[in-house]
Amino acid sequence: xxxxxxxxxxxxxxxxxxxxxxxxxxxxxxxxxASGTQxxxxxxxxxxxxxxxxxxxHYLKSMPVQLLPNTSGAKNAKEAILAAQLGRExxxxxxxxxxxxxxxxxxxxxxxxxxxxxxxxxxxxxxxxPYINADPVLCKRLEDAGTAAVMPLGAPIGSNKGLQTxxxxxIIIRESKIPVIVDAGLGAPSHAAAAMEMGADAVLVxxxxxxxxxxxxxxxxxxLGVEAGRIAFESNxxxxxxxxxxxxxxxxxxxx
Amino acid sequence: MNNGFRAIYDRYPWDEVCARIxxxxxxxxEMALTKEGNGTPEDFMxxxxxxxxxxxxxxxQLSMQLTLKRFGKVMQLYLPLYLSNECQNICTYxxxxxxxxxxxxxxxxxxxxxxxxxxxxxxxxxxxxxSGEANQTVGTDYFERMxxxxxxxxxxxxxxxxxxxxxxxxxxxxxxxxxxLIYQETYHEAHYRLYHQKGKKSNFNYRxxxxxxxxxxxxxxxxLGALLGLEDWRADSFYTALHLDYLxxxxxxxxxxxxxxxxxxxxxxxxxxxxxxxxxxVQLICAYRIFNEHVEMSLSTRESPAFRNHVIKLGITxxxxxxxxxxxGYAGKLAALEQFEIxxxxxxxxxADMIVSQGYEPVWKDxxxxx
Numbered sequence: 249x250x251x252x253x254x255x256x257x258x259x260x261x262x263x264x265x266x267x268x269x270x271x272x273x274x275x276x277x278x279x280x281x282a283s284g285t286q287x288x289x290x291x292x293x294x295x296x297x298x299x300x301x302x303x304x305x306h307y308l309k310s311m312p313v314q315l316l317p318n319t320s321g322a323k324n325a326k327e328a329i330l331a332a333q334l335g336r337e338x339x340x341x342x343x344x345x346x347x348x349x350x351x352x353x354x355x356x357x358x359x360x361x362x363x364x365x366x367x368x369x370x371x372x373x374x375x376x377x378p379y380i381n382a383d384p385v386l387c388k389r390l391e392d393a394g395t396a397a398v399m400p401l402g403a404p405i406g407s408n409k410g411l412q413t414x415x416x417x418x419i420i421i422r423e424s425k426i427p428v429i430v431d432a433g434l435g436a437p438s439h440a441a442a443a444m445e446m447g448a449d450a451v452l453v454x455x456x457x458x459x460x461x462x463x464x465x466x467x468x469x470x471x472l473g474v475e476a477g478r479i480a481f482e483s484n485x486x487x488x489x490x491x492x493x494x495x496x497x498x499x500x501x502x503x504x
Numbered sequence: 505m506n507n508g509f510r511a512i513y514d515r516y517p518w519d520e521v522c523a524r525i526x527x528x529x530x531x532x533x534e535m536a537l538t539k540e541g542n543g544t545p546e547d548f549m550x551x552x553x554x555x556x557x558x559x560x561x562x563x564x565q566l567s568m569q570l571t572l573k574r575f576g577k578v579m580q581l582y583l584p585l586y587l588s589n590e591c592q593n594i595c596t597y598x599x600x601x602x603x604x605x606x607x608x609x610x611x612x613x614x615x616x617x618x619x620x621x622x623x624x625x626x627x628x629x630x631x632x633x634x635s636g637e638a639n640q641t642v643g644t645d646y647f648e649r650m651x652x653x654x655x656x657x658x659x660x661x662x663x664x665x666x667x668x669x670x671x672x673x674x675x676x677x678x679x680x681x682x683x684x685l686i687y688q689e690t691y692h693e694a695h696y697r698l699y700h701q702k703g704k705k706s707n708f709n710y711r712x713x714x715x716x717x718x719x720x721x722x723x724x725x726x727x728l729g730a731l732l733g734l735e736d737w738r739a740d741s742f743y744t745a746l747h748l749d750y751l752x753x754x755x756x757x758x759x760x761x762x763x764x765x766x767x768x769x770x771x772x773x774x775x776x777x778x779x780x781x782x783x784x785x786v787q788l789i790c791a792y793r794i795f796n797e798h799v800e801m802s803l804s805t806r807e808s809p810a811f812r813n814h815v816i817k818l819g820i821t822x823x824x825x826x827x828x829x830x831x832x833g834y835a836g837k838l839a840a841l842e843q844f845e846i847x848x849x850x851x852x853x854x855x856a857d858m859i860v861s862q863g864y865e866p867v868w869k870d871x872x873x874x875x
Contacts, residue, residue, distance in 0.1 A: 269576020
């Protein structure tokens with residue numbers, strides 16, 4: 249497998265993990281290890297530096313992974329920018345998963361606020377990976393704004409419904425100059441494999457692993473799914489076709 | 505302003521609601537179960553109906569799964585801080601009732617900080633400020649001062665006090681309040697007056713419209729609930745669900761939570777008119793989850809340790825532990841009486857251990873001053 253390159257950094261794993269919803273930090277750590285991931289996202293609102301060893305941020309910093317703090321909880325650009333700045337200080341990283349969802353139920357991202365915040369945060373020196381709906385035009389706008397990747401959703405967060413946005417994801421992947429990480433909604437390793445076969449550069453998974461009966465084994469299953477999908481993609485997966493190869497080609501007369 | 509929720513409420517006469525709930529059949533319940541977290545208020549009627557009692561185990565299984573998917577294996581911890589037991593209302597079920605001859609106390613800055621010190625030592629980061637209703641001494645000015653005073657110590661400051669005006673809520677939100685809990689107590693308008701005989705609280709409509717004032721003020725989260733035991737819990741919970749359904753369409757950026765205060769014995773107070781069994785409370789918790797996969801649910805120390813140990817997996821997302829319901833109760837007894845007796849008197853650490861032993865992670869901080 250080729251390396252995944254984001255903002256000049258090389259990653260051998262193409263699976264990113266979310267750290268919410270786990271039953272304990274110990275199981276989370278084991279799942280991270282089993283997944284082979286090299287980048288994990290953590291909600292800034294969960295970080296409590298006053299708790300030292302007990303703090304999830306402190307815990308993750310001791311692991312060999314790139315920390316990707318996220319702004320979950322922010323409802324607009326202003327809140328996200330403030331949270332990002334506090335997070336940069338607390339976690340000592342300028343990587344940021346930009347999440348702005350004003351709707352607390354489906355947690356669907358606000359495109360207008362996300363673009364505004366991305367523009368401001370790039371100027372402030374952040375490496376921005378924005379969580380967005382699968383909107384090809386928005387992806388190009390974010391690319392123009394200087395984000396390091398785009399993270400379109402497959403389905404609403406936590407829904408486990410898979411690649412419901414596949415038609416738009418195909419366009420995004422085809423047109424993007426920056427890495428495309430399919431985020432949210434991937435409920436099974438087969439969903440992750442399908443995203444990778446489609447040509448996504450990486451996927452991010454949380455709920456499907458964290459609440460599985462056996463999160464550690466499920467993390468491994470996702471690792472294998474992602475690798476299978478990626479290897480298939482790099483091996484030029486045979487394309488499907490609606491047409492049979494005609495035995496009497498329509499253009500045969502040209503050579504007659 | 506339009507009539508808002510009141511107009512919807514008026515379409516559901518109490519007796520008719522009770523009759524409809526009682527007439528629900530097993531097939532209504534089965535239909536409601538297929539909605540898996542996205543039900544209508546009519547589905548909720550089926551889920552709280554006597555017919556649904558036959559399906560309790562199925563409801564519990566589904567409720568647990570939906571909660572796991574949406575919230576994960578975590579449990580938020582919060583603690584109430586009683587600021588004052590002064591109250592001008594006469595409420596037949598409450599220990600703070602004006603006609604109750606108890607010592608009255610409103611904490612000053614120094615006393616509040618002493619409470620904060622103890623609460624922080626427990627590990628808490630989400631705090632719920634509670635008071636009676638004494639607008640002259642314990643009004644918005646007082647709340648704003650106290651919120652600003654404790655804001656540096658907590659990520660999330662929640663409020664459970666008398667209903668206020670929208671502008672007052674805006675001031676308190678600016679000061680740092682993220683959540684306001686406002687329980688209707690009962691949606692039975694005629695009987696509401698019997699329980700709330702005197703004081704501002706006797707105004708049913710003003711209380712009913714409070715969540716809308718909160719929504720307009722732009723609060724992050726609104727907590728709803730009915731005081732279980734005053735009236736038929738099935739009907740009161742239906743109106744709560746109806747209220748929730750209305751609010752989340754009207755104020756789509758706001759989060760919602762529901763609570764399950766079951767009437768507890770308190771000095772000089774009446775016993776519940778309509779007692780609710782443990783089994784029925786489990787049914788209600790599951791009904792809310794199957795009706796609405798997104799709503800947060802909290803369970804207080806009113807409930808017993810054994811009950812709380814078992815139900816936290818069934819839909820609950822937040823619990824309190826080590827609560828004192830008398831002002832100044834954390835730093836030491838200040839001779840003020842409790843609002844109600846707590847039933848689970850385990851320490852926060854003991855409850856956190858219990859959560860861990862159930863395979864869940866206790867979460868102390870899940871909000872940030874940046875928001």
